[in-house]
Amino acid sequence: MKILYFASLKAKTGVGAEDVTLPASVATLADLAAWLKSRGDGFAEAFADLRTVRAAINQEHAEFDVPVKDGDEVAFFPPVTGG
Amino acid sequence: MKILYFASLKAKTGVGAEDVTLPASVATLADLAAWLKSRGDGFAEAFADLRTVRAAINQEHAEFDVPVKDGDEVAFFPPVTGG
Amino acid sequence: MAVRVQEADFDVGTEFNRFTQGRVDLGGVALFVGLVRGDGQSVSAMTLEHYPGMTERQLEAIEAEARKRWKLDDALIVHRAGRMLPGERIVLVMTGSAHRKDSLEACHFLIDWLKTKAPFWKFEEGPLGGKWVDAKETDDAAAKRWGE
Amino acid sequence: MAVRVQEADFDVGTEFNRFTQGRVDLGGVALFVGLVRGDGQSVSAMTLEHYPGMTERQLEAIEAEARKRWKLDDALIVHRAGRMLPGERIVLVMTGSAHRKDSLEACHFLIDWLKTKAPFWKFEEGPLGGKWVDAKETDDAAAKRWGE
Numbered sequence: 001m002k003i004l005y006f007a008s009l010k011a012k013t014g015v016g017a018e019d020v021t022l023p024a025s026v027a028t029l030a031d032l033a034a035w036l037k038s039r040g041d042g043f044a045e046a047f048a049d050l051r052t053v054r055a056a057i058n059q060e061h062a063e064f065d066v067p068v069k070d071g072d073e074v075a076f077f078p079p080v081t082g083g
Numbered sequence: 084m085k086i087l088y089f090a091s092l093k094a095k096t097g098v099g100a101e102d103v104t105l106p107a108s109v110a111t112l113a114d115l116a117a118w119l120k121s122r123g124d125g126f127a128e129a130f131a132d133l134r135t136v137r138a139a140i141n142q143e144h145a146e147f148d149v150p151v152k153d154g155d156e157v158a159f160f161p162p163v164t165g166g
Numbered sequence: 167m168a169v170r171v172q173e174a175d176f177d178v179g180t181e182f183n184r185f186t187q188g189r190v191d192l193g194g195v196a197l198f199v200g201l202v203r204g205d206g207q208s209v210s211a212m213t214l215e216h217y218p219g220m221t222e223r224q225l226e227a228i229e230a231e232a233r234k235r236w237k238l239d240d241a242l243i244v245h246r247a248g249r250m251l252p253g254e255r256i257v258l259v260m261t262g263s264a265h266r267k268d269s270l271e272a273c274h275f276l277i278d279w280l281k282t283k284a285p286f287w288k289f290e291e292g293p294l295g296g297k298w299v300d301a302k303e304t305d306d307a308a309a310k311r312w313g314e
Numbered sequence: 315m316a317v318r319v320q321e322a323d324f325d326v327g328t329e330f331n332r333f334t335q336g337r338v339d340l341g342g343v344a345l346f347v348g349l350v351r352g353d354g355q356s357v358s359a360m361t362l363e364h365y366p367g368m369t370e371r372q373l374e375a376i377e378a379e380a381r382k383r384w385k386l387d388d389a390l391i392v393h394r395a396g397r398m399l400p401g402e403r404i405v406l407v408m409t410g411s412a413h414r415k416d417s418l419e420a421c422h423f424l425i426d427w428l429k430t431k432a433p434f435w436k437f438e439e440g441p442l443g444g445k446w447v448d449a450k451e452t453d454d455a456a457a458k459r460w461g462e
Contacts, residue, residue: 004365006363006364006365006435007363007435007437007446008435008446010363011446056365056368059365059367059368059371060368075365075368077365077433077435078435078446078448078449079448079449080431080432080433080434080435080449081434081435081436081447081448081449081450082428082429082430082431082432082434082436082449082450083348083362083393083404083405083428083429083432083434087217089215089216089217089287090215090287090289090298091287091298093215094298139217139220142217142219142220142223143220158217158220160217160285160287161287161298161300161301162300162301163283163284163285163286163287163301164286164287164288164299164300164301164302165280165281165282165283165284165286165288165301165302166200166214166245166256166257166280166281166284166286177327178326178327178330178331179325179326179327179328179330179331180327182326182327182347183326183327186347186349186401188401189401190350190351190352190353190400190401191351191353192349192351193348193349193351194346194347194348194349194425195346195347195349196344196345196346196421197344197345197346197347198342198343198344198345198414198417198418199330199334199342199343199345200341200342200414201334201337201340201341201342201343202338203338203339203340203341203412204338205338205339252338253334253336253337253338264351266346266348266425266426266429269346270346270418270421270422270425273344273418274418274422277342277414277418278414281414
């Protein structure tokens, strides 16, 4: 799975884009966020409060209860500020 | 007095601008229009229905009961159509 | 703040660049450009006649009114007179402000006024000859939006 | 109809001339240009980050929505990303229609959406360093005008 991080989430995780292999425990976006959170301080900070995190699957906005699968492009970012 | 005619009023009177000496009978814009009306067919047509005529004195819109005097610049024109 | 009535065409890019040149206080600039519309059949040309002097004064007055109603940092009206063909530019309104709402609403207000109340008279040429256009009721409705 | 997201600056005159070139069906063209505002003190530069691909799709979707709500003959959105200084252009919205009301309202709708909902994230640099800007509540109110 390809994961993208934007703006403050990129700053906190220190990662812009990465390819990961999903552990079997990850079924939804919420599961994915929980797993990412365990990967270190930056990730813990980035996903500390999911109310401030937005997500997209394959470039469409998605809520955290939506299932994810290998092959998806998932993105995490803060609420947009507009142009 | 300088009198200007615009648009359809210029077309009807055949006059764009003229200098006239006011007869003593002319006190208001309405008097002026009545006097102009007597000057020939084109003028009669132009001032036949004052509801379709607008006027300005010294470049300010004026109603027909407003007094006029020598030295004024008076203009007659149809309702504006905008730009 | 500026108002110009002219026979010559204007260039939108030149006007915009001059308007914004060296400024950092404008968050947004709203523009409206009115064009001569023609289906190639009914109207082949349009002529705008105006009352030089009175026109400029009225345009300056409406620009001042827009500045009273909205927070504008700058405004420009360029209006052409004379004969114009379909596709040609007639009028440009440009308003600049710190916040977009002011510039957008003021631009809308000004062009509604210009299209309905500005002292111009329209002569249209078509296949059957030319005629002076009568003032429209529907456009008065647009101006009423602004409480007139 | 077109949507572009680019790092490069755009030229308002060039875009306007290309938009109207050879057309006689447009009665009016409304434009809005968003600029980087700066008092020279608090914000010295702004960077817009975006999600390439997703951004264009969302901009195309909102343009389609505007076409559904208003009678537009054409529309254009050009949005810059990357680092910009005070006075620089950020975004251009241009809408063309037979009647001015459609183009003006559609332009207002599009820029309200772009300024509040478009998938961009703003990083501001000032004398104390840089920070990612939080989403604003007030701008959401502007979008609510349009029934969202």
